[in-house]
Amino acid sequence: MQQVYACDPERIRGRRVAEEESAFRSCFQRDRDRIIHSSAFRRLKHKTQVFVEHEGDFYRTRLTHSIEVAQVARTIAGALGLNTDLTEAVALAHDLGHTPFGHTGEDALHALMAPYGGFDHNAQTIRIVTSLERHYAEFDGLNLTWETLEGIAKHNGPVTGDLPYALAEYDALHDLELHTHASAEAQVAALADDVAYNNHDIHDGLRAGLFSEDEIAELPVIGAAYAEVDRLYPELGAYRRRHEALRRVFGAMVSDVIDTSRAALDRADCADAQAIRELGRPVIAFSPVMTDYIRALRDFLFHKMYRAPSVMEQRARVTTVVNDLFPLYLQRSELLPRRWQAEIEAARDETDLARLVADYIAGMTDRFALQQHARLFGVDILHDAT
Structure with missing residues (x-):
């Protein structure tokens, strides 16, 4: 209801x-x-x-x-x-x-x-x-x-x-009342983002070999999930064991948000959606215990995954792509697609032009940015020797 x-x-x-x-x-x-x-x-x-x-x-x-x-x-x-x-x-x-x-x-x-x-x-x-x-x-x-x-x-x-x-x-x-909190629905979307990326980054980091299951099992919620799976399914294969454990971590985060937020909404006793916006605090949240766990997980992922040497090497290479493309398009705006030319001609100053270039680059996919960089600079940035 x-x-x-x-x-x-x-x-x-x-x-x-x-x-x-x-x-x-x-x-x-x-x-x-x-x-x-x-x-x-x-x-x-x-x-x-x-x-x-x-x-x-x-x-x-x-x-x-x-x-x-x-x-x-x-x-x-x-x-x-x-x-x-x-x-x-x-x-x-x-x-x-x-x-x-x-x-x-x-x-x-x-x-x-x-x-x-x-x-x-x-x-x-x-x-x-x-x-x-x-x-x-x-x-x-x-x-x-x-x-x-x-x-x-x-x-x-x-x-x-x-x-x-x-x-x-x-x-x-179109005033979006930026000084207030958003609806409870939007707050849910924000925490769902936290749940999704923390969990799938564990999956992706394990698949990439950036850390081991023994390492993540030292984290409290993950360790408990692996222990439960080992107790229930002692002969389970490695891949299924991983999935069973991490789906429990996922479920624990979702359940925590629901239970904590339901209690917060009951305490707030808001009469409508606008009252949620004007409450002055969020109503969708993790519990303090889960917040501490997520903080520990993020710290782990930051050091083991987001700052892993192989990831940092790729970061440096793709940063070069953006750093090369932006000034080139700013200086030679005729390189942008034909349908952008009318707006380029209407640009009042360099700021307007720079914002159009930013729109164009921001809209690129990874592969298109790499292709354009290779075409314009003659360098396969991810594979050519430096």
Whole structure:
């Protein structure tokens, strides 16, 4: 049963451009479907999660990660009586603004964009869904509901201080109330992201040989999960043993969020979704014990995986790709596709041009960025000897 504090599709704040709603889908289902059918969503299949996309078929990409986040988010939202369609829409959209090469590409592009307002992947997501997707006759972007846009913009909490330019520009046109928390649905999407990437990074790190099962079994929740599997299935093969243990870790995180958040929602006693936003604190959270475990896991993954020598070597190589492409496109904007030329000609100054170049590079997949770099610089950055 949907709770009173859930976002009600019959009481939305509307879309920036008014349009007739579907007779067969709620407004949040329609938002979700527009996100799934967007060009930016399709490109996520060839964008890095941790490992560069070409390194193996089994590693997560931004697309598989987003699908996993959406599955976890729907489960949590359903258990808490929230609107699962809005939760899923925010979860599916949350990484649309990521550059090629994951956070490595984002760090490089942010540094290059420092003179022009910086770069932030979350703000870039708003830019994509409100402007850069251009398929509809009556508007740029996807014309999502206010509730979905709000959830994308601040699912990680209020956005205050100096706003990224891509977010500031849109917020000036369509106030997303960035100073408040987002709906409970968007908060669920944020924690589902934590659940998904912590768990799948363990899987991917083990598959890549960056650490062993004996090492991760020293972490409290993981160690207990392996011990339970060994007790129940003492003769289980190694691969099934791993899966059985890690699915228990996954389940423990999800159960913890549901139990902790249900208690927090009961204490808050909010009468509607707006009361959730104005509460001044998040209502979706892990317990203190699980928070400590996740902190230990992140520290482990940071040292053993994200800063592993092989990963750092690839990070350095793909940083070179972004560092080379950006100034070249800025100096020779005629190299950008023909359909970008009208906007390039309309650019008022170097800042406008730099932001167009950032849009173009941020939209690249890993493989396209590597192909363009090889074509323009004559170097296979991942394979050529240096």
